[in-house]
Amino acid sequence: MLLDMNVKLRRGHFDLTTQFSVHDTSVGLFGKSGAGKSTVLGLIAGTIQPQSGHISLNGKILFDSRKGIIMPREQRPVGAVLQIDCADSSETVRDNLNSAYHRTLKQRRLFKLDYLIGLLELGTILDDTIQLLSAGERQRVALARALLKAPKILLLDETFAAIGNGFRAQLLPILKRLQDEFGLPVLYASQSLGEILDLTDQLVVLEQGKVLRSGSLREVAKQQDIFSYLGICQIDNILPVNIRHHDRIAGCSMADSFGLPLTLPLRPQFKVGSQTQVSIRARDIALSRSYIEGISIQNQIKGRICALIPSGESVIVQVDCGGTLLVEITPGACRNMGLQEGEIVYCLIKTHALVYINELDALPYQRVVNHGDGYYYLGATGSASADISAH
Numbered sequence: 423m424l425l426d427m428n429v430k431l432r433r434g435h436f437d438l439t440t441q442f443s444v445h446d447t448s449v450g451l452f453g454k455s456g457a458g459k460s461t462v463l464g465l466i467a468g469t470i471q472p473q474s475g476h477i478s479l480n481g482k483i484l485f486d487s488r489k490g491i492i493m494p495r496e497q498r499p500v501g502a503v504l505q506i507d508c509a510d511s512s513e514t515v516r517d518n519l520n521s522a523y524h525r526t527l528k529q530r531r532l533f534k535l536d537y538l539i540g541l542l543e544l545g546t547i548l549d550d551t552i553q554l555l556s557a558g559e560r561q562r563v564a565l566a567r568a569l570l571k572a573p574k575i576l577l578l579d580e581t582f583a584a585i586g587n588g589f590r591a592q593l594l595p596i597l598k599r600l601q602d603e604f605g606l607p608v609l610y611a612s613q614s615l616g617e618i619l620d621l622t623d624q625l626v627v628l629e630q631g632k633v634l635r636s637g638s639l640r641e642v643a644k645q646q647d648i649f650s651y652l653g654i655c656q657i658d659n660i661l662p663v664n665i666r667h668h669d670r671i672a673g674c675s676m677a678d679s680f681g682l683p684l685t686l687p688l689r690p691q692f693k694v695g696s697q698t699q700v701s702i703r704a705r706d707i708a709l710s711r712s713y714i715e716g717i718s719i720q721n722q723i724k725g726r727i728c729a730l731i732p733s734g735e736s737v738i739v740q741v742d743c744g745g746t747l748l749v750e751i752t753p754g755a756c757r758n759m760g761l762q763e764g765e766i767v768y769c770l771i772k773t774h775a776l777v778y779i780n781e782l783d784a785l786p787y788q789r790v791v792n793h794g795d796g797y798y799y800l801g802a803t804g805s806a807s808a809d810i811s812a813h
């Protein structure tokens with residue numbers, strides 16, 4: 423275990439009782455404004471002390487109220503880019519980085535100074551004083567300084583948002599490389615699920631100073647009533663399909679997915695035998711207890727209900743039909759049908775509700791994650807309930 427934290431803190435009216443662990447992988451600390459994300463990062467970095475509990479990193483105790491241990495901030499093997507770190511300074515960038523470089527013992531150094539200057543594109547601002555830098559430039563300098571400490575974990579507080587869209591696309595692969603090549607995981611605090619999921623699908627979800635859920639998005643999303651808090655407002659199923667033949671007269675392409683026949687919109691440009699993916703919105707699938715004769719809907723896929731997940735004003739029905747389909751219906755429909763786990767249902771999908779994945783980008787949605795098992799979670803930009811900022 424890399425980071426283990428179980429602390430209590432009362433600050434004014436805010437009560438934080440937080441327990442979570444981080445293993446050797448990057449984690450997103452998600453929560454709405456005021457949930458306590460910056461406070462948690464400050465507790466790990468040592469800028470704030472809890473009233474009780476313990477925090478350990480890589481087996482080293484950073485804080486333990488019972489043993490009376492408080493490791494000073496400068497000694498913690500933590501690289502942190504906190505909002506308070508980007509304060510004014512009359513030092514030049516060069517002096518600021520040089521002092522951080524020389525403070526780290528030679529044998530512990532992970533990065534050469536020139537390497538980080540190149541990596542974070544700081545060459546042109548080396549002689550500028552920090553107080554004259556833009557907010558994004560300050561964040562990059564703070565990141566370089568954090569990395570020069572040769573940390574065991576990197577704490578970032580909404581850094582993508584502060585650093586600007588242009589540099590963000592460059593920063594992401596850098597953070598992934600730090601994790602892969604140097605084994606340096608990131609604890610990334612943000613109010614934007616989309617921003618976190620660019621980096622990792624491991625989440626700690628905070629609400630009012632408490633850990634609401636933790637685990638992979640998949641595990642977190644299995645539980646009730648979390649979608650709206652996460653800002654997920656649409657779920658798409660992504661199905662792998664093998665094209666079997668094109669029927670120009672019927673106006674459709676025939677395919678199979680998970681061994682089941684599927685009727686798709688006609689796309690003769692896909693070669694027979696080729697593979698592609700199609701997307702179907704969870705809320706565009708209807709359920710029936712039996713196969714329906716005399717209906718225009720071409721796809722009636724038989725499956726077994728493996729979970730019924732209440733989610734705000736919807737119920738997500740997880741149906742195992744070879745692969746898994748997520749179907750979103752109203753609680754009323756669920757009640758009227760008397761659906762129960764383990765029962766057989768038919769998933770009804772209109773041909774034209776299936777969208778080829780290469781045509782999906784034309785839709786006005788923001789894709790937030792490849793779910794691994796073939797689901798993409800999409801947030802509609804601009805939705806009132808969605809807190810997913812546009813890329």
Ligand SMILES: Nc1ncnc2c1ncn2[C@@H]1O[C@H](COP(=O)(O)OP(=O)(O)OP(=O)(O)O)[C@@H](O)[C@H]1O
Nearest residue numbers: 433434436453454455456457458459460461462613
């Ligand atoms: N110095 C302080 N004294 C008292 N209360 C504080 C102090 N700093 C923060 N708080 C309170 O602690 C709570 C959590 O703040 P925190 O900054 O950790 O939230 P956050 O999740 O990072 O929010 P945001 O996303 O807006 O930055 C808030 O209610 C805030 O008012």
